Amino acid sequence: MKLNQAPSFTTISLIAAPQDMASKRALVILAKGAEEMETVIPTDVMRRAGIKVTVAGLTGKEPVQCSRDVFICPDASLEDARKEGPYDVVVLPGGNLGAQNLSESAAVKDILKDQESRKGLIAAICAGPTALLAHGIGYGSKVTTHPLAKDKMMNGAHYSYSESRVEKDGNILTSRGPGTSFEFGLAIVETLLGKEVAEQVKAPLILKD
Template sequence: MSKKACVFLAPGAEEMEFVISVDVLRRGDVNVTVAGLPSNATVKCSRQVNIVPDCSLAEAALKGPYDLLVLPGGLGGAQALAKSDEVGKLLKEQESSGRLIAAICAAPTALKAHEIGIGKSITSYPSVELQLTEGGKYSYKQDKVVVDGNIITSRGPGTAFEFALKLVDLLNGKEKAIEVAKAMLLTY
């Protein structure tokens, strides 16, 4: 049975983190649904690239549960994810079931806003480190990709391939991640 992932797409999302995550997961034989916030309308990302989601967040929720939820970064996108009650509900259900949650760049701030992964080790884009360490809810690391149980976090655009390959590894095994990396002329 194919693994399923839902990647959230909110206005202001970081294009590279979003596209690399979706692309690498699909290359890794993961069935990916792109869920638009708040609807399935075209989303303008942080560098003015327009992307059309597969469906709205509400429609995506009906297709769950997912093996993995992915939150791309970008300050505007992360803020939209942090403010969304629907995203919070999906994250809480995902966490309580022990399924995977991944966030890159500024998106770990949405995890904090929804109180996801409390007490775990995380990383993020450097500019939001203080926001994440305030209150002592997380153990902060500066590694490119941090995995702590079912929570996976990463630093930013330059770590997006490592992040996405780690997600393939966690869902479909290290051999599959190596195969995908090799086809893209990357090392994993």
């Protein structure tokens, strides 16, 4: 499909909220094959909290085809977004192909290494944590993943495994899959802004307790 043609799939544009109430900044790295819900829901939740979120396309600013053929329009290319760093949190969505692309990216490795060295928050969901393994990030941490990514994540015994829907160990925050995307986003908000703000964001979402 040519980019100047109207895509035949759903296109979602993620545009930052007009006010950065919290002065916190997040970088969501979007790769081809990313899981849509794990990208959009945490981004939405963080923006509701006033966090300034940049959705950065791994290979550029063109629309990214996700795992279920939804196209998401990044705010910036990763190359340009890196110049605006550092960020308070770096977020890695899942999706098998998306996680593989994150795992194979030298730019992602550099960003994660820098984030880890400055003790910044790193958040990954579903298969996304396997990119942490690939780049040697957070060794020794307790993590969770999608059940189908568990064996890959535990290869080499660099982590301890949790069955929790969201797991936070130091500056590494992980979660399990599409169905935990709201909890994942709220955990990021709570870590950066506190429990009270997270509860205020959660209340109008009508989530099941």
